[in-house]
Amino acid sequence: MKDIIIRGATIRRELFFFLLSFIIAFGMNLYAIITFKTLWAELLTQLPFLILVTLVIYLIILLARIVFLGINKLLRIKKNKSSV
Amino acid sequence: MNSPYKSRRAFIKKTIIGSTVLMSYPWLEALANESAISMSAANKVRVGIIGTGSRGQGLLYNLLAIETSHNIEIAAICDNYEPNYQKAIELTHGKAKAFYDYRELLDIKDIDAIVIATPLHQHAHIAIDAMNADKQVFCEKSMARTLADTKRMANTHYETGKILQIGHQRLFDKKYLDAIDYVRSGKIGNVTQIRAYWHRNNDWRRPVPEGKPELERKINWRLYKEYSCGLMTELASHQIQVANWVKDAQAVSVIGVGGINYWKDGREVYDNVALIYSYADGTQFIYDSMTSNRFYGLEEQILGDKGTFELEQNKMYSENPPQPAGILQLVNNIEKNIFEKIPIGGATWIPETALEYKGEYITGDFDVNETGISLEVFVDSVRRGKPTPGLFEQGYHASVWTLLGQQAMETQQKIYLPEELKI
Numbered sequence: 001m002k003d004i005i006i007r008g009a010t011i012r013r014e015l016f017f018f019l020l021s022f023i024i025a026f027g028m029n030l031y032a033i034i035t036f037k038t039l040w041a042e043l044l045t046q047l048p049f050l051i052l053v054t055l056v057i058y059l060i061i062l063l064a065r066i067v068f069l070g071i072n073k074l075l076r077i078k079k080n081k082s083s084v
Numbered sequence: 085m086n087s088p089y090k091s092r093r094a095f096i097k098k099t100i101i102g103s104t105v106l107m108s109y110p111w112l113e114a115l116a117n118e119s120a121i122s123m124s125a126a127n128k129v130r131v132g133i134i135g136t137g138s139r140g141q142g143l144l145y146n147l148l149a150i151e152t153s154h155n156i157e158i159a160a161i162c163d164n165y166e167p168n169y170q171k172a173i174e175l176t177h178g179k180a181k182a183f184y185d186y187r188e189l190l191d192i193k194d195i196d197a198i199v200i201a202t203p204l205h206q207h208a209h210i211a212i213d214a215m216n217a218d219k220q221v222f223c224e225k226s227m228a229r230t231l232a233d234t235k236r237m238a239n240t241h242y243e244t245g246k247i248l249q250i251g252h253q254r255l256f257d258k259k260y261l262d263a264i265d266y267v268r269s270g271k272i273g274n275v276t277q278i279r280a281y282w283h284r285n286n287d288w289r290r291p292v293p294e295g296k297p298e299l300e301r302k303i304n305w306r307l308y309k310e311y312s313c314g315l316m317t318e319l320a321s322h323q324i325q326v327a328n329w330v331k332d333a334q335a336v337s338v339i340g341v342g343g344i345n346y347w348k349d350g351r352e353v354y355d356n357v358a359l360i361y362s363y364a365d366g367t368q369f370i371y372d373s374m375t376s377n378r379f380y381g382l383e384e385q386i387l388g389d390k391g392t393f394e395l396e397q398n399k400m401y402s403e404n405p406p407q408p409a410g411i412l413q414l415v416n417n418i419e420k421n422i423f424e425k426i427p428i429g430g431a432t433w434i435p436e437t438a439l440e441y442k443g444e445y446i447t448g449d450f451d452v453n454e455t456g457i458s459l460e461v462f463v464d465s466v467r468r469g470k471p472t473p474g475l476f477e478q479g480y481h482a483s484v485w486t487l488l489g490q491q492a493m494e495t496q497q498k499i500y501l502p503e504e505l506k507i
């Protein structure tokens with residue numbers, strides 16, 4: 001069986017995207033508390049739900065990254081073919 | 085199952101002590117002020133049960149459960165239908181004297197109290213005879229088949245000073261007591277409408293022993309006008325009692341319609357009814373009962389400008405339900421924007437469909453046996469030798485407005501309370 005090697009840089013990059021997702025989720029919570037005039041305590045009490053929202057955002061970003069990389073790869077292949 | 089005695093102790097602890105409830109319900113005062121029950125033979129309450137059919141046996145079980153703790157004795161039973169007569173003898177292990185004729189039971193001098201669970205048309209004359217024979221009486225609801233009999237029972241109760249407690253067990257149900265307390269304290273605001281219904285999907289018939297068709301009217305007495313007003317006296321009477329109780333008043337008028345639209349099987353009483361009772365302050369009590377659909381079941385809904393009660397479900401709904409967390413609302417809105425279709429050519433207004441809101445419980449303690457408690461209150465009052473304040477009037481007004489409702493349906497007229505029925 002082949003070993004999968006995850007490089008430190010990859011982990012750091014993914015952690016960055018996860019943190020970014022959490023900051024977006026946290027911002028959403030802040031916005032929601034102000035807009036719907038609910039309790040400030042929700043900054044803490046909604047943390048478990050916020051983790052879920054973070055995961056969803058992270059997955060959306062991941063999807064966007066995959067699509068972006070895919071398009072990039074396609075473009076590069078085309079470029080290489082035309083330059084041959 | 086909790087024994088009624090245990091239930092009662094729990095009931096006292098949870099309902100009465102340290103609560104404002106007591107002031108609203110004089111009939112609970114007896115429980116709150118209870119002193120230790122004297123166990124002497126001289127203080128024994130001797131009870132006779134007349135009518136030991138389905139309900140009578142239930143009451144008998146409840147009484148047997150408190151025989152020792154409440155120093156009572158089931159001294160006699162009476163039924164004029166052999167299987168139920170035998171069943172009562174069996175339940176009392178042959179210790180109680182048994183009779184076919186209730187008058188012989190009433191002749192026993194040292195019987196203090198009578199429990200009546202005969203068919204409706206047999207309540208009045210038995211209860212009146214019992215009170216005149218110096219007995220205290222617990223009579224199942226409704227009071228009587230006719231308004232005249234109902235008033236005669238009331239007159240005898242007042243003239244003899246004897247107890248006449250009517251079997252409306254919701255008066256001892258924790259969720260009802262708490263709800264009424266909330267109504268009085270304004271928790272659901274101004275009560276402007278009450279709705280109640282009792283829906284079943286069966287023919288309401290009991291099997292008649294094979295080869296004995298002459299027993300049809302005796303066993304299925306509920307279906308014949310001579311003995312009963314069907315859905316009104318058997319079911320609605322409980323809910324009319326609740327409506328009057330919630331409003332702390334009697335209705336002032338009633339209109340209604342009823343008919344037989346499904347069970348065309350020879351019955352004489354309506355298989356569906358719909359009525360509106362009006363109160364002096366303009367509150368309407370909208371009632372219906374049917375026997376061909378049970379989806380909505382049984383409920384009493386109390387509608388105020390600040391909230392709603394569904395009493396049978398033990399539920400309370402605020403008009404301004406607690407908001408979900410902001411983030412949940414935001415996510416919900418995002419979801420709606422993405423997935424909900426925009427109607428083209430549909431309604432331009434937001435449909436006023438019911439809120440999807442599960443509400444809160446009125447009370448967490450609804451494990452009490454309210455029938456058992458109502459019998460304990462009866463036994464207590466027998467021992468005191470005095471009626472429990474306010475109880476008889478609850479039963480009387482419920483019975484009267486049940487029969488006035490029937491009259492409204494039969495005459496197709498708006499019916500008011502006749503002067504002679506006022507107490």
Ligand SMILES: NC(=O)c1ccc[n+]([C@@H]2O[C@H](COP(=O)([O-])OP(=O)(O)OC[C@H]3O[C@@H](n4cnc5c(N)ncnc54)[C@H](O)[C@@H]3O)[C@@H](O)[C@H]2O)c1
Pocket residue numbers: 134135136137138139140162163164165168184185186201202203204206224225226251252253302303317318
């Ligand atoms: N409070 C409640 O929730 C509740 C529930 C069910 C019934 N009930 C009431 O209880 C009463 C009885 O209902 P049920 O379902 O037990 O009816 P049932 O027909 O099962 O029992 C009535 C019994 O009374 C007997 N009886 C009739 N005439 C008699 C007489 N003159 N002397 C002695 N016995 C006589 C019958 O033989 C029968 O055994 C009704 O008034 C009913 O409305 C109240």
